[in-house]
Amino acid sequence: MADMVLDARGLNCPLPILRAKKALKELPTGKTLEIQATDPGSVKDFEAFCRTTGNEMVEHHVDGGVYVFTIRHTG
Numbered sequence: 001m002a003d004m005v006l007d008a009r010g011l012n013c014p015l016p017i018l019r020a021k022k023a024l025k026e027l028p029t030g031k032t033l034e035i036q037a038t039d040p041g042s043v044k045d046f047e048a049f050c051r052t053t054g055n056e057m058v059e060h061h062v063d064g065g066v067y068v069f070t071i072r073h074t075g
Contacts (some may be wrong), residue, residue, distance in 0.1 A: 002034035009038045029075040037067045
């Protein structure tokens with residue numbers, strides 16, 4: 001289970017990324033953030049976000065039309 005959950009359902013790019021970035025700043029290094037999004041573009045967006053920021057994509061899956069991402073804050 002993630003240390004923090006961010007509900008970004010109903011938001012379109014770039015809002016899920018911007019909100020995730022803000023939430024990660026509040027998390028200590030090593031803690032995880034779960035993001036729930038409905039924007040299909042969020043898959044590529046969060047993959048690119050993790051590559052560029054160095055945060056770790058622990059997992060991602062789709063659950064009933066909701067894209068769920070778990071990201072570990074690496075500092």
